[in-house]
Amino acid sequence: MDLTGKKIFISAAGAGMGYSVAKLALNAGAKVYATDLEPAGLEKLSALGAETKTLDITKDDLIQDYFFKTPDFDGIVNMAGWVHHGTILDVNETDWRNSFLINLDSMYFVIKAAIPGLQRNGGGSIINMASLASSVKGFPFRAAYSTSKAAVIGLTKSVAVDFMSDGIRCNAICPGTIETPSLHERMNSMVEKLGSKKAATDWFVSRQPMGRLGQPDEIASLIIYLLSDAGSYATGQPFIVDGGTIA
Ligand SMILES: NC(=O)c1ccc[n+]([C@@H]2O[C@H](COP(=O)([O-])OP(=O)(O)OC[C@H]3O[C@@H](n4cnc5c(N)ncnc54)[C@H](O)[C@@H]3O)[C@@H](O)[C@H]2O)c1
Structure with missing residues (x-):
């Protein structure tokens, strides 16, 4: 699972699974472009050799500007997400809209900015972080979260089908509890x-x-596979890694 020479963009790389992906991608030889709302985790990744920038993934204008100023990428990891705890009766309209803004709209902003560069590169791999809590399985108190993550799977399949002829693959990840x-x-x-x-x-x-x-590296290793040429026949899928929850 060699990523030598590949340029990889990662959102929410400062902590959790995004940090693990950045670390494993650097180890696999990638040039990593790590972004996050908070600078703390990015400073550690910068010391490991990543290009870093604070970037709020809910701001379309900032994202378009970032992609305008960076080289064409080979891989895109849309990691940012936010969990609202509650049933549909508990979620107010602000939290409902924020769930979609952070979990879904952010991917719309990034993917539309990234695709022209992926096309110029002759293809690439997009990974969207969904969740087991989505169209895959219902969980208590995850109404807004699951609904937005189900839409991530729909977006993933649409992008996979629309851009397959450009050599662009697009997959989603559905982790259990990490x-x-x-x-x-x-x-x-x-x-x-x-x-x-x-x-x-x-x-x-x-x-x-x-x-x-689950531990973050147990998900990040699957993402490295999908970013690499080893995953070249995989597209349009929600990959479930859930410690046996729906076995
Ligand atoms: N942890 C789990 O059990 C689990 C399970 C399934 C799916 N997920 C999904 O995985 C993804 C990563 O979650 P995690 O638990 O690994 O990490 P996390 O939520 O602990 O932290 C991720 C990072 O996101 C950053 N972030 C938050 N808002 C941001 C914004 N607007 N712009 C840019 N960065 C922002 C934070 O600063 C933080 O560094 C999310 O999409 C989450 O929904 C998590």
Whole structure:
């Protein structure tokens, strides 16, 4: 899974799975263009050799400007996402719109900016982060999140079909529960309701038949495969990596 010479853009690269993808892509020889809303994680990636820039993935004008000023890419990793906790009765219109802005519109902004460069390069690979909580499976308290992530799978399939003749592949990733900083935030926010951090952790672990949470590198390694020429026959798919949840 060699990425030597490939230029890879990653959103939300400062933490969690985005950070893992950036790290593994650098190890595989890629030139990594890591972006995030926050600078802290980017500083660590810069020290490892990545080109870094703070970039709010909800701002279309900033994204178009970024792609105008950077070279044509070979790979695009749309990682940014946000979890709203609640049923459809709990989600107000602002949070509903923000779910779609961060989880879906951001990909529309990035993909339309990236495709001309991918076409000039003779093809490439786009990876969109969806979730098991999507059209794949319903989970309690994920109404806005799951709906927006289901749309990510629809967008992925459309891009795969529309640009196959340009050599552009587009796939989605559907992870189960992965231990990242934002998962710990979600656990912390449930401590009051469930009584302790351990009870909140157990609630998330209990959804995983393997009896443990996934680790970011266990998802990032699949993304490296899809970015590389080893994944050249894969397109239009939601790849499920879920610790056996829907086995
Ligand atoms: N962690 C899980 O269990 C899990 C499971 C399935 C899918 N996902 C999805 O995977 C993706 C990554 O999640 P994670 O848990 O690995 O990471 P995370 O949520 O812990 O952190 C990711 C990074 O996103 C950045 N970010 C937030 N808003 C941003 C914005 N507007 N613009 C740019 N960057 C922004 C943060 O600064 C942070 O560095 C998300 O799309 C998430 O929905 C996560």
